[in-house]
Amino acid sequence: MTTEASSIPSVADSRQPTADSQFGRFFLPGPTEVRPEILAAQTRPMIGHRGTAMVELMADLQPGLQRLFRTQRPVYLAASSATGFMEAAIRNCAMERVLALVNGAFSDRFRKIAESNGLAVDALEVPWGEIHDPGMVADKLRTADYDAVTVVHSETSTGALNPIEQLAAVAHDAGDVVLLVDSVTGLAGVPVESDAWSLDFILTGSQKALALPPGLALGVAQPGALERARRKTNRGTYFDFLDFEKNVAKNQTPNTPPLSLLYALQAQLECIDREGVAARWQRHQAMAQRTWQWVDAMNQRGVALEVLAPPGGRSHTVTCIMLPDGIAGPEVTAAMSERGYTIGGGYGRLKERAFRIGHMGDHTLEELESLLGHLEEALLK
Amino acid sequence: MTTEASSIPSVADSRQPTADSQFGRFFLPGPTEVRPEILAAQTRPMIGHRGTAMVELMADLQPGLQRLFRTQRPVYLAASSATGFMEAAIRNCAMERVLALVNGAFSDRFRKIAESNGLAVDALEVPWGEIHDPGMVADKLRTADYDAVTVVHSETSTGALNPIEQLAAVAHDAGDVVLLVDSVTGLAGVPVESDAWSLDFILTGSQKALALPPGLALGVAQPGALERARRKTNRGTYFDFLDFEKNVAKNQTPNTPPLSLLYALQAQLECIDREGVAARWQRHQAMAQRTWQWVDAMNQRGVALEVLAPPGGRSHTVTCIMLPDGIAGPEVTAAMSERGYTIGGGYGRLKERAFRIGHMGDHTLEELESLLGHLEEALLK
Numbered sequence: 001m002t003t004e005a006s007s008i009p010s011v012a013d014s015r016q017p018t019a020d021s022q023f024g025r026f027f028l029p030g031p032t033e034v035r036p037e038i039l040a041a042q043t044r045p046m047i048g049h050r051g052t053a054m055v056e057l058m059a060d061l062q063p064g065l066q067r068l069f070r071t072q073r074p075v076y077l078a079a080s081s082a083t084g085f086m087e088a089a090i091r092n093c094a095m096e097r098v099l100a101l102v103n104g105a106f107s108d109r110f111r112k113i114a115e116s117n118g119l120a121v122d123a124l125e126v127p128w129g130e131i132h133d134p135g136m137v138a139d140k141l142r143t144a145d146y147d148a149v150t151v152v153h154s155e156t157s158t159g160a161l162n163p164i165e166q167l168a169a170v171a172h173d174a175g176d177v178v179l180l181v182d183s184v185t186g187l188a189g190v191p192v193e194s195d196a197w198s199l200d201f202i203l204t205g206s207q208k209a210l211a212l213p214p215g216l217a218l219g220v221a222q223p224g225a226l227e228r229a230r231r232k233t234n235r236g237t238y239f240d241f242l243d244f245e246k247n248v249a250k251n252q253t254p255n256t257p258p259l260s261l262l263y264a265l266q267a268q269l270e271c272i273d274r275e276g277v278a279a280r281w282q283r284h285q286a287m288a289q290r291t292w293q294w295v296d297a298m299n300q301r302g303v304a305l306e307v308l309a310p311p312g313g314r315s316h317t318v319t320c321i322m323l324p325d326g327i328a329g330p331e332v333t334a335a336m337s338e339r340g341y342t343i344g345g346g347y348g349r350l351k352e353r354a355f356r357i358g359h360m361g362d363h364t365l366e367e368l369e370s371l372l373g374h375l376e377e378a379l380l381k
Numbered sequence: 382m383t384t385e386a387s388s389i390p391s392v393a394d395s396r397q398p399t400a401d402s403q404f405g406r407f408f409l410p411g412p413t414e415v416r417p418e419i420l421a422a423q424t425r426p427m428i429g430h431r432g433t434a435m436v437e438l439m440a441d442l443q444p445g446l447q448r449l450f451r452t453q454r455p456v457y458l459a460a461s462s463a464t465g466f467m468e469a470a471i472r473n474c475a476m477e478r479v480l481a482l483v484n485g486a487f488s489d490r491f492r493k494i495a496e497s498n499g500l501a502v503d504a505l506e507v508p509w510g511e512i513h514d515p516g517m518v519a520d521k522l523r524t525a526d527y528d529a530v531t532v533v534h535s536e537t538s539t540g541a542l543n544p545i546e547q548l549a550a551v552a553h554d555a556g557d558v559v560l561l562v563d564s565v566t567g568l569a570g571v572p573v574e575s576d577a578w579s580l581d582f583i584l585t586g587s588q589k590a591l592a593l594p595p596g597l598a599l600g601v602a603q604p605g606a607l608e609r610a611r612r613k614t615n616r617g618t619y620f621d622f623l624d625f626e627k628n629v630a631k632n633q634t635p636n637t638p639p640l641s642l643l644y645a646l647q648a649q650l651e652c653i654d655r656e657g658v659a660a661r662w663q664r665h666q667a668m669a670q671r672t673w674q675w676v677d678a679m680n681q682r683g684v685a686l687e688v689l690a691p692p693g694g695r696s697h698t699v700t701c702i703m704l705p706d707g708i709a710g711p712e713v714t715a716a717m718s719e720r721g722y723t724i725g726g727g728y729g730r731l732k733e734r735a736f737r738i739g740h741m742g743d744h745t746l747e748e749l750e751s752l753l754g755h756l757e758e759a760l761l762k
Contacts, residue, residue: 023426026426026427028427028429030637031427031428031429031430031637031640032427033426033427034426034427036424039423039424039425039426039641040424042420042423042424042594042641043417043420043421043423043424044420045403045404045407045414045415045420046407046409046412046413046414046415046588046594047412048409048412048723048725049412049595078462079460079461079462079465079595079596079597079598079639080460080461080465080619081459081460081619081636081637081638082637083618083619083636083637084460084461084465084619084636086618086619087617087618087619091617109618112618113617113618113619116615116616116617116618116621117615117617117618118614118615205637207427207637207640213423213427213639213640213641214430214460214637214638214639214640215460215596215597215637215638215639215640215641215642216460216596217460233499234497234498234499235497236468236472236494236497236498237464237467237468237490237493237494237497237498238461238462238464238465238467238468238494240497255462255464255465256411256412256462256463256464256586256588256595256596257462257595257596258460258594258595258596258639258642259412259588259594259595259596260420260423260594260596260641260642261596261639261641342429344429
């Protein structure tokens with residue numbers, strides 16, 4: 001398998017102009033563009049999910065996944081969207097009372113998932129676009145007997161990046177409290193240290209900074225999360241961490257995995273290893289910084305754009321840009337669509353007032369530059 | 382999109398000899414072999430899952446799915462293995478006390494899923510390979526206040542086919558009892574009439590008789606199942622039927638769908654429509670009957686094979702064949718592997734004493750004939 005995957009060009013190599021002129025123009029904050037070579041890896045033939053070929057595939061995936069999550073723990077894989085693993089986090093690790101940190105649409109979803117599973121949930125809300133202050137969270141944790149905190153690392157709806165290292169510290173300082181981290185547009189795009197930061201459970205989905213098709217959820221549970229699962233009853237079957245743990249030790253999955261996506265993951269992990277995880281983070285940082293600079297430059301040219309998230313609290317994978325009065329979000333996405341580019345609209349309540357650029361996955365600074373050039377034209381027209 | 386899918390040959394057309402001599406030799410009872418053209422459909426580029434292209438794709442899928450499930454109801458789709466939808470059935474539709482019909486490994490899993498979600502569960506067990514007698518189930522339903530019955534239509538571990546039409550009737554005769562049907566190796570291979578038989582919830586997975594890669598769960602809920610969901614609290618988020626229902630009405634999915642598999646499904650539904658659902662059922666029946674005849678013929682040649690499931694209770698998609706003393710299951714699968722064929726081993730406790738043939742999906746009678754020829758050689762050697 002290694003030899004097959006090795007024939008796949010690295011990110012830089014494969015970003016040559018192709019016959020498909022649409023390629024390199026798809027900047028949604030998920031699903032992100034998937035390179036043709038990675039899509040092609042999905043066409044390998046079926047194998048049994050309990051056979052040796054599958055064990056070899058799983059064994060081949062783990063080291064690259066561990067490098068990506070910066071963990072010595074095994075990485076759980078399942079046929080699911082990331083929402084399924086948010087529910088998994090709740091069902092396995094939250095005992096009775098949850099503090100949900102809410103600063104956008106997806107962190108609010110995490111809150112709702114906890115509620116829909118019968119837990120007592122308090123929300124600590126800050127305005128959309130802002131991030132959570134660890135001191136405020138520490139204060140809030142003293143007000144009730146919380147056993148779990150939910151947080152979204154990179155809020156895809158706003159482009160805000162929560163300080164999960166510090167939030168894990170305050171959760172643990174508060175006693176037997178676990179931090180459950182949705183890093184859907186974080187992992188593989190912004191620095192994550194699953195072990196060093198003691199993130200009790202961290203999850204992501206395949207179709208964001210990993211630049212794979214959707215349908216594969218990935219997560220890492222620290223021993224404390226497993227200890228919770230052991231104490232919980234009624235945690236169900238499909239997302240049972242004890243079942244994942246037992247199976248991953250044998251290089252298996254508890255349930256049938258989405259094989260085509262594992263093939264694509266294998267090909268993509270080879271590319272990520274060639275680029276280097278830290279270099280991948282740097283590429284995302286460079287794309288984010290360029291986007292913020294461009295917003296500044298547009299202001300100097302008289303278009304009052306604004307990056308929603310505050311400096312120091314901005315994700316490197318997605319930027320939500322607020323528009324001045326008189327320009328509606330849908331106009332901008334439509335104008336870009338006419339130019340052959342796909343960007344994200346403002347999410348939910350921000351639909352009319354914002355747009356979003358997903359500068360993540362395998363995109364390059366050059367592609368972003370070209371996007372920003374067209375965006376500039378569209379806005380100055 | 383229709384034009385793209387139309388270029389995909391039908392089952393018969395594409396079963397020409399190919400450069401890959403391994404093709405047509407993969408007879409696991411799941412995942413089943415996926416034709417190269419269907420695998421290739423997975424390589425279409427990403428689209429946003431809330432955009433118009435996705436709405437068009439979903440709208441295009443529904444009629445074919447409804448023809449397959451024989452329903453007027455919408456078909457729910459999710460990134461999940463079928464096990465996830467078994468859990469969905471339980472979380473949405475089972476209130477307090479469940480009767481689990483157990484006649485093999487997967488029906489036992491359904492029982493465990495109900496237990497792991499905190500329900501009171503009684504099992505009505507019959508020996509592996511046998512099917513459930515509706516009269517016995519009716520009797521059992523009178524002994525306690527059950528609100529749901531779980532059943533596996535086609536038991537992949539044994540090849541037994543439960544009479545789900547009659548079981549639905551006895552469940553409904555017993556009062557407010559819903560029948561939750563795992564038709565994982567049933568649907569698309571053996572007759573299913575979701576509406577006419579009043580199957581309250583029926584689910585399947587993509588990698589069986591549909592002959593798609595794994596990772597997509599499919600299911601149909603009748604109004605009674607939805608009514609249950611409305612009355613249930615703590616049914617969670619990822620598998621919430623009310624959320625599926627709300628979204629499918631807009632040709633959307635509640636959570637990010639596994640896009641590559643939807644592309645493959647679209648291509649495959651075109652082929653299934655060209656073949657015709659009833660013709661597909663007949664092809665499976667012919668393959669099953671040929672397998673049973675072959676077992677009889679082998680007996681006449683002195684090899685005491687036995688189809689585990691009783692006549693009248695045999696699935697058309699998978700046959701579990703018991704071996705005489707002196708021939709171990711793993712020897713048979715290994716001998717076939719040497720000949721370039723993949724067949725299933727005996728499941729779990731039957732590993733040493735049986736093997737299984739998955740004659741489902743897009744396999745043809747000709748391919749089965751060739752498999753049986755090699756199997757005969759291996760057994761007579």
